[in-house]
Amino acid sequence: MKIFRRIAAAFSMILISALAFSTMAVSAEPEKLTETGIALKSVSYASNFTTGYNFYHQLDANQKAIYDKLKNLKPTSGDIEINLATPITFYAATGNPTEEEMRTINYLVQGALDALLKDYPEIFWMEFGKGGCTYKSKMNQTPEGSKYRTTINSIVFQPVLIDSYNDSKNTIVSELQTEVKNFKIGGSSRYDRLRSIHDGLANKIAYDTEFTSDRANDAYGALVDGLAVCEGYSEAFKLLCDREGIPCILVVGQGVDSKTGKTEDHMWNAVQMEDGNWYLVDVTWDDQTEKESKKIVYSCFLVGTNSPGGVFGSLTFSQSHLVSGRFTTADHSIDFKYPQFSPIAYVPGGSSTKSENSTKATTSLKPKTSTTTKTTHSSTKASVISSGTSHKTESFTTSTSIATEASETYIAKQENVEESRGNNPFLSITGLIPFIVAGGAIIAIIMIAVFMARRKE
Numbered sequence: 444m445k446i447f448r449r450i451a452a453a454f455s456m457i458l459i460s461a462l463a464f465s466t467m468a469v470s471a472e473p474e475k476l477t478e479t480g481i482a483l484k485s486v487s488y489a490s491n492f493t494t495g496y497n498f499y500h501q502l503d504a505n506q507k508a509i510y511d512k513l514k515n516l517k518p519t520s521g522d523i524e525i526n527l528a529t530p531i532t533f534y535a536a537t538g539n540p541t542e543e544e545m546r547t548i549n550y551l552v553q554g555a556l557d558a559l560l561k562d563y564p565e566i567f568w569m570e571f572g573k574g575g576c577t578y579k580s581k582m583n584q585t586p587e588g589s590k591y592r593t594t595i596n597s598i599v600f601q602p603v604l605i606d607s608y609n610d611s612k613n614t615i616v617s618e619l620q621t622e623v624k625n626f627k628i629g630g631s632s633r634y635d636r637l638r639s640i641h642d643g644l645a646n647k648i649a650y651d652t653e654f655t656s657d658r659a660n661d662a663y664g665a666l667v668d669g670l671a672v673c674e675g676y677s678e679a680f681k682l683l684c685d686r687e688g689i690p691c692i693l694v695v696g697q698g699v700d701s702k703t704g705k706t707e708d709h710m711w712n713a714v715q716m717e718d719g720n721w722y723l724v725d726v727t728w729d730d731q732t733e734k735e736s737k738k739i740v741y742s743c744f745l746v747g748t749n750s751p752g753g754v755f756g757s758l759t760f761s762q763s764h765l766v767s768g769r770f771t772t773a774d775h776s777i778d779f780k781y782p783q784f785s786p787i788a789y790v791p792g793g794s795s796t797k798s799e800n801s802t803k804a805t806t807s808l809k810p811k812t813s814t815t816t817k818t819t820h821s822s823t824k825a826s827v828i829s830s831g832t833s834h835k836t837e838s839f840t841t842s843t844s845i846a847t848e849a850s851e852t853y854i855a856k857q858e859n860v861e862e863s864r865g866n867n868p869f870l871s872i873t874g875l876i877p878f879i880v881a882g883g884a885i886i887a888i889i890m891i892a893v894f895m896a897r898r899k900e
Contacts, residue, residue: 498558504528509555518612523600534590554777557770561693564678567661570603577601622666634791640683645730645739673727677710690715696767701756720785745789
């Protein structure tokens with residue numbers, strides 16, 4: 444009997460160890476870091492890093508060279524020289540090219556930055572527009588007849604920080620990283636985790652109705668300060684999706700008030716679900732926690748382009764959210780394309796209903812170029828770095844300012860206080876059920892074995 448008890452005890456320890464090991468193997472997902480330090484749970488997907496839908500893939504070789512160099516920017520970075528993949532050559536009327544003659548290089552820089560700042564919302568500290576970031580082009584010129592053959596091999600990017608970040612530039616990245624890492628996300632399914640992120644942000648962030656904070660336009664303002672406008676909400680949502688390995692992009696355009704028809708610049712998100720389709724999310728509008736109802740609504744959660752407005756009125760989502768591929772007012776940037784958005788809402792655990800008229804889908808692939816963010820574009824004069832002989836000169840152009848990726852004004856939060864379409868989500872624990880059941884079964888087997896052994900004694 445003693446031998447039997449020892450065998451039973453050893454068998455029990457093996458089973459318990461196996462259970463513990465399997466639980467650890469499931470729960471301890473490997474982490475991967477983006478180049479700016481945001482931890483990702485998934486090694487198979489990183490929306491702003493290698494795979495997935497990135498605006499980076501719509502750039503040409505020179506724009507990608509600029510993007511790749513700037514994605515390593517830090518708040519403490521100084522001027523950065525960037526070599527172009529292919530030199531740009533054109534003919535200028537004088538030794539000082541005009542803005543129109545420099546249009547090609549302006550197009551490269553603006554397009555690269557527009558894509559970078561939408562793929563990498565963790566690069567949040569830069570100031571744009573007048574007094575903000577600039578760049579200058581390093582060029583070689585050779586007189587040919589009445590014109591100058593001008594070749595640009597590289598540019599120098601000159602970063603400028605948003606004023607309120609200057610004093611804390613050594614810590615702001617780590618502060619954002621900490622908030623992203625510690626943000627509590629519950630649920631075992633992608634749907635549950637997205638809903639948890641949606642509700643967590645709505646409960647954490649207060650909308651900056653007076654537009655008083657110059658950090659309300661980014662993820663730091665949303666997650667660290669707890670004060671944001673639509674851009675801050677959307678960028679925070681994307682960073683948290685990146686952490687969870689959920690494909691997510693930022694969508695730019697205008698929001699339309701269904702009651703007044705008024706439009707203002709706006710930003711929201713699109714996420715890809717397991718069925719391969721892209722669905723739309725607007726946490727800013729769904730956050731009604733500061734209104735009289737003090738509720739979170741789900742009228743803009745995983746919806747399609749033809750989804751009804753729910754508590755926000757009669758307009759469908761595509762009618763109240765006008766998509767634009769122009770991320771700034773700069774006419775020398777790119778008209779970016781989005782993935783095909785689903786015309787109907789996502790239904791967890793089943794196929795989406797056709798009650799939203801899927802046969803008459805409003806496409807989101809063709810951006811409305813008339814809807815652009817409100818920015819200014821001006822030049823800042825800089826001295827020439829060097830000059831050579833009259834036959835060939837090498838110099839820098841005057842610094843060129845870069846249109847901001849942020850809107851100056853944002854759509855006011857919708858005033859509707861009608862009933863929510865859903866309650867706060869229950870954070871699912873279904874993923875733990877198999878282990879709980881298995882553990883209970885093992886304990887029961889052990890107890891029966893011990894009991895039988897004692898009876899035979």
